Amino acid sequence: MKTSLIALACGLALAQAVPQGSALAQQAPAPGAGAPDAPAPDASAIDPGQIGQQITVLGTGSDRPLDQTGQAITVVPLETIQSVQGPDLTRVLERVPGLTFSRTGGLGSQTAVRLRGDEGQHTLVLVDGVRVEDTSLPSGGFDFGTLSSGSIGRVEVLRGSNSIIWGSAAMGGVIALTTREINGAEVSAEGGSRGSYDVDAIAGVKRDGYAISLDGGYVGTNGISAASSGTERDGYNQWRVGGKARVNLTDTFSLVANARYADGRTDIDGYDANFNFGDTSEYALTRQFFGHAGFHYAGSKLTLDGGYSTAITHRRTFTGGADDTFEYGYNGRSQRVEMTGRYDLPADFALDFGADNEWTSFSSTYDSHQTASLTSGHALLGWYGKKASLAVGGRYDSHSRFGGNWSLGANGTVEVVRGVRLNASYGEGFRAPTLYQLLSPDYGNPDLRPERSRSYDAGISYVSPEGTFRAGLTFFRRDTRNLVNYVSCFSVTSPLCDTHSYGFYDNVGKARSQGAEFELAAKLSPRVSGQLLYAYTEAVDRTPGGALYGKTLARRPRNALTAVLDWTTPWAGLTLGVDQRFQSETYDDAANTTRLKGGGVTTLRASLPVRHDVELFGRIENLFDHPLVTAAGYGALGRSVFGGLRVRY
Numbered sequence: 001m002k003t004s005l006i007a008l009a010c011g012l013a014l015a016q017a018v019p020q021g022s023a024l025a026q027q028a029p030a031p032g033a034g035a036p037d038a039p040a041p042d043a044s045a046i047d048p049g050q051i052g053q054q055i056t057v058l059g060t061g062s063d064r065p066l067d068q069t070g071q072a073i074t075v076v077p078l079e080t081i082q083s084v085q086g087p088d089l090t091r092v093l094e095r096v097p098g099l100t101f102s103r104t105g106g107l108g109s110q111t112a113v114r115l116r117g118d119e120g121q122h123t124l125v126l127v128d129g130v131r132v133e134d135t136s137l138p139s140g141g142f143d144f145g146t147l148s149s150g151s152i153g154r155v156e157v158l159r160g161s162n163s164i165i166w167g168s169a170a171m172g173g174v175i176a177l178t179t180r181e182i183n184g185a186e187v188s189a190e191g192g193s194r195g196s197y198d199v200d201a202i203a204g205v206k207r208d209g210y211a212i213s214l215d216g217g218y219v220g221t222n223g224i225s226a227a228s229s230g231t232e233r234d235g236y237n238q239w240r241v242g243g244k245a246r247v248n249l250t251d252t253f254s255l256v257a258n259a260r261y262a263d264g265r266t267d268i269d270g271y272d273a274n275f276n277f278g279d280t281s282e283y284a285l286t287r288q289f290f291g292h293a294g295f296h297y298a299g300s301k302l303t304l305d306g307g308y309s310t311a312i313t314h315r316r317t318f319t320g321g322a323d324d325t326f327e328y329g330y331n332g333r334s335q336r337v338e339m340t341g342r343y344d345l346p347a348d349f350a351l352d353f354g355a356d357n358e359w360t361s362f363s364s365t366y367d368s369h370q371t372a373s374l375t376s377g378h379a380l381l382g383w384y385g386k387k388a389s390l391a392v393g394g395r396y397d398s399h400s401r402f403g404g405n406w407s408l409g410a411n412g413t414v415e416v417v418r419g420v421r422l423n424a425s426y427g428e429g430f431r432a433p434t435l436y437q438l439l440s441p442d443y444g445n446p447d448l449r450p451e452r453s454r455s456y457d458a459g460i461s462y463v464s465p466e467g468t469f470r471a472g473l474t475f476f477r478r479d480t481r482n483l484v485n486y487v488s489c490f491s492v493t494s495p496l497c498d499t500h501s502y503g504f505y506d507n508v509g510k511a512r513s514q515g516a517e518f519e520l521a522a523k524l525s526p527r528v529s530g531q532l533l534y535a536y537t538e539a540v541d542r543t544p545g546g547a548l549y550g551k552t553l554a555r556r557p558r559n560a561l562t563a564v565l566d567w568t569t570p571w572a573g574l575t576l577g578v579d580q581r582f583q584s585e586t587y588d589d590a591a592n593t594t595r596l597k598g599g600g601v602t603t604l605r606a607s608l609p610v611r612h613d614v615e616l617f618g619r620i621e622n623l624f625d626h627p628l629v630t631a632a633g634y635g636a637l638g639r640s641v642f643g644g645l646r647v648r649y
Contacts, residue, residue, distance in 0.1 A: 070411035105226035108236025117539030118172030136332030153180035161429030161455035171429030190644025238264030281320030306339035468523035483509030588632035
């Protein structure tokens with residue numbers, strides 16, 4: 001930790017030694033339009049505060065300037081993603097305040113991302129607008145270990161409940177990832193520690209009347225032992241292919257489509273006959289398909305988007321070794337038909353609306369095929385002035401297994417003086433129980449109710465007139481009830497234990513998460529940019545009369561900090577960067593008996609444009625070789641060195 005702070009202090013001292021200046025940041029693209037062709041990333045490409053020019057879709061479901069919503073939203077553009085380097089998407093997500101994650105091993109292992117101390121499955125994840133919640137998992141959610149940063153051109157993160165627009169699973173927030181739309185071609189390749197390699201390619205054509213892009217990639221590593229006590233390396237590899245297309249039939253109407261397929265293998269560790277966790281030869285195969293086909297209409301007053309999307313996940317686990325036999329598998333699928341729109345009303349009013357129907361299915365080696373459907377509708381009425389905005393709305397969901405549910409919300413923002421804004425929002429979230437939790441013959445409970453949340457936040461932000469300095473402070477609180485947890489029949493007496501030998505799922509929990517988020521971004525000179533993100537999160541069990549009342553929720557660090565410094569040197573465009581990530585200690589279990597040490601991880605980055613279309617890049621991750629364990633009993637990555645090449649045409 002001390003050496004990490006020394007490295008960061010040296011970087012900040014370097015920044016202070018450079019003369020002050022100003023430069024305008026680049027404008028971020030609108031979601032759905034695809035990322036523009038990017039130059040080699042440098043410090044001047046980092047956007048510290050052009051908030052009025054950034055566009056987001058997360059606040060209302062349709063494109064809106066970021067300063068027209070009172071909700072806490074972070075946008076990470078392509079320039080930042082490429083400057084971070086590498087396939088590990090969590091390193092990009094560390095640029096979002098209030099976001100933490102836990103991982104059961106090295107690259108490719110199961111990774112849960114949490115917003116403001118919520119459960120990983122309480123965050124809705126979208127890839128090119130497709131909801132990719134993994135219905136093959138017993139608790140649902142999305143495993144970020146299966147998704148690399150290759151082809152991702154933009155990341156948007158909404159922190160706080162927003163089921164009005166996004167429905168089930170948006171209790172903690174929403175993470176939307178948009179793949180690139182490119183005119184030309186780009187290939188990048190890197191290699192490094194532990195036999196790691198990553199190859200990505202994308203090519204496309206963009207014209208006024210149409211656009212098509214195709215991308216693919218392959219990532220692999222020999223890895224580390226998933227079990228901290230193990231000596232056998234557990235590797236990971238995945239190949240993927242995807243694409244997106246747009247055809248403008250008229251000036252106002254277009255057809256759109258996108259798809260992604262990924263096939264990966266992850267070596268895992270397990271338990272021996274005496275239930276000791278350690279090296280095994282087991283491995284898991286995961287196959288995913290995400291796809292969408294629809295239309296976009298943009299008239300003078302009315303905008304409509306509609307279509308069909310699907311997300312399919314198949315998981316298979318094998319023993320490995322000489323016999324290499326199949327052990328068990330899970331299958332999940334969701335299908336969705338939806339239409340959303342916006343109608344511009346007089347006097348700066350606008351109505352965002354939508355309706356959808358979703359069908360989900362689940363089966364496993366031990367569970368028969370089960371299905372459920374969810375029908376929803378929502379409306380959000382907003383007034384969007386030049387200095388202030390206010391929006392109020394509601395949503396109704398009807399689930400085939402447990403009935404109806406209402407979600408309400410409101411948010412507003414006002415510029416009190418030039419550059420200073422006050423923001424506030426209230427949102428409700430709900431999450432339907434998974435089919436496994438409802439209907440598993442061994443553990444299911446058909447009487448489960450949906451999990452619910454109420455989220456509040458308020459903040460203040462400042463953006464300098466020239467857009468080279470931004471600071472913001474947000475306070476938040478979220479109360480969650482009806483949490484679905486596993487209940488052991490060895491600790492309770494229940495009629496469900498007559499039909500469930502070991503235990504069952506039940507609505508037994510309440511929780512509260514509250515804290516503050518601080519953001520600072522500055523253009524320290526024409527060549528130097530810096531960013532500081534800090535979050536204090538107090539996430540505790542609030543179940544009345546429960547044995548865990550007042551205990552800290554598992555794997556939620558109270559303090560998390562990210563500091564970033566980038567310097568474009570005067571030497572041939574060489575860019576140097578340093579990232580510092582620190583988080584405090586956590587508990588691995590709900591009873592708070594197993595501690596996980598906190599610590600810091602330092603990364604050094606460099607990129608050198610050889611010519612306008614060729615770039616060399618490299619980095620040292622975890623410079624001081626202090627592995628940060630985020631799940632007890634599992635390994636974590638130490639010092640790693642990587643180098644690569646990017647070619648654009």
